[in-house]
Amino acid sequence: MSAGARKPHVALLGSRGIPNRYGGYETLMEELAARLVERGWRVTVYGRRHAVPHGLTEHRGAQLRVLPTLATKHLDTPVHTLLSTLDAALDRGAPFDAALVVNSANALFVPILRTAGIPTALHVDGIEKRRAKWGRFGRFVYAVSERLACVVADALVTDAEVIRRHYEERYGADSVPIAYGVEPRPLAADAPVDDGRSVLARLGVEPRRYLLYVSRFEPENNPHRVVEAYGRVGGDMPLVMVGSAPYAGRFIDEMKAAADDRVLFPGAIYGDGYRQLLSHAFAYVQATEVGGTHPALVEAMGYGNALLVNEAPENREVAGDDALYFRAAEPATFAAAVEALLAASPAEMARRRTAAAARAERLYSWPRVVDRYEALFRRLVASRRDLK
Numbered sequence: 080m081s082a083g084a085r086k087p088h089v090a091l092l093g094s095r096g097i098p099n100r101y102g103g104y105e106t107l108m109e110e111l112a113a114r115l116v117e118r119g120w121r122v123t124v125y126g127r128r129h130a131v132p133h134g135l136t137e138h139r140g141a142q143l144r145v146l147p148t149l150a151t152k153h154l155d156t157p158v159h160t161l162l163s164t165l166d167a168a169l170d171r172g173a174p175f176d177a178a179l180v181v182n183s184a185n186a187l188f189v190p191i192l193r194t195a196g197i198p199t200a201l202h203v204d205g206i207e208k209r210r211a212k213w214g215r216f217g218r219f220v221y222a223v224s225e226r227l228a229c230v231v232a233d234a235l236v237t238d239a240e241v242i243r244r245h246y247e248e249r250y251g252a253d254s255v256p257i258a259y260g261v262e263p264r265p266l267a268a269d270a271p272v273d274d275g276r277s278v279l280a281r282l283g284v285e286p287r288r289y290l291l292y293v294s295r296f297e298p299e300n301n302p303h304r305v306v307e308a309y310g311r312v313g314g315d316m317p318l319v320m321v322g323s324a325p326y327a328g329r330f331i332d333e334m335k336a337a338a339d340d341r342v343l344f345p346g347a348i349y350g351d352g353y354r355q356l357l358s359h360a361f362a363y364v365q366a367t368e369v370g371g372t373h374p375a376l377v378e379a380m381g382y383g384n385a386l387l388v389n390e391a392p393e394n395r396e397v398a399g400d401d402a403l404y405f406r407a408a409e410p411a412t413f414a415a416a417v418e419a420l421l422a423a424s425p426a427e428m429a430r431r432r433t434a435a436a437a438r439a440e441r442l443y444s445w446p447r448v449v450d451r452y453e454a455l456f457r458r459l460v461a462s463r464r465d466l467k
Contacts, residue, residue, distance in 0.1 A: 088121040089123070091111065092160060095126060096127055096130050097126065098135075099349060101347075108124050110260060118449070120453075122142065123167075123175070125163040126145045144163075160188050168194065176459075177198050179456075186201060200456075204371055234255055260443050260447065261445065264354060268355065268358070273352060284317050287359060290317070291384070292318065292321065294367060296327055296334065297330075302366065303334040304408065306318075306320065308414055317341050320343065323346050357378060357382040361385070363379035367394065380435040381439035383432040383435055385420060386398050386401070399434075401434040403416040
């Protein structure tokens with residue numbers, strides 16, 4: 080970029096916003112935005128008023144634009160994305176050169192950006208219509224959005240080969256495959272975090288003496304099945320269930336009621352506390368069955384965790400052959416996998432941890448991920464200039 084040239088300006092829309100306090104899309108927005116800024120891009124991240132700390136206008140070099148929404152299960156995302164795309168399309172003070180919209184349900188709003196002359200990529204994530212949390216109408220909306228996504232965006236982004244093939248084989252649609260990344264920053268087990276103590280001390284667990292599960296507490300992520308199956312495992316090792324979910328209070332209450340005393344529910348944990356738990360777990364549990372590449376699994380690998388993974392094509396694509404696999408719908412398979420790790424020698428556990436970290440470094444480093452997004456944005460910016 081020549082001295083004095085205007086920095087290309089990218090809008091990131093469709094998530095709850097940053098700092099990340101929720102899940103995969105928010106992790107992507109935060110890490111991608113910060114790294115693009117370091118590379119000389121100007122980045123604006125749209126966020127929701129109920130999710131972004133009050134008064135925050137910038138985070139890690141990225142500008143934040145916080146807009147209202149209707150914070151209900153079915154209206155939160157579409158209302159906020161509608162307002163965000165209108166805001167971006169009408170902004171003449173600092174016009175955007177390109178945009179990334181996440182969530183296939185937001186396909187309906189992509190034409191607003193394109194009509195305003197903003198080339199737009201749409202990140203479609205997994206096959207959302209299969210998620211159990213959606214009723215019949217919600218699944219219908221996602222099915223329509225999936226088809227619409229193939230025609231309204233300048234580029235589709237898929238985060239797993241399984242999802243790329245789905246769009247190619249079902250709709251004949253090309254996509255740019257870009258997964259999530261990890262940049263491990265291990266934290267000492269006794270390092271103080273938010274409340275002045277380590278998370279391990281607060282939970283009463285010891286390094287390499289707890290299993291770790293991290294995900295939103297929704298049916299297709301199978302937290303309830305993990306809790307149920309753990310009841311079949313002997314011994315006293317704690318199972319730390321990190322997560323929460325809006326609009327799922329009854330489901331979560333029933334899951335907690337079914338858990339034994341070894342299962343801990345600390346709620347959602349982010350930042351240093353999350354890093355600390357990832358740094359010292361005995362093993363990490365990934366029980367998801369819907370979606371593409373799950374950021375939490377990539378992060379667990381990067382931090383060198385032995386892996387217990389639900390058998391699903393997209394999970395096997397990420398974790399490879401060094402994970403132990405189970406079937407979430409069959410509790411006995413999870414119990415057997417846990418007990419196999421508990422019986423493993425220290426040398427075997429070290430081998431599994433080293434293999435996971437090496438695979439993450441080879442396939443899922445953030446610099447590699449951002450390289451691909453930057454190349455995509457450069458193509459979008461060039462296409463906009465060609466149209467002028």
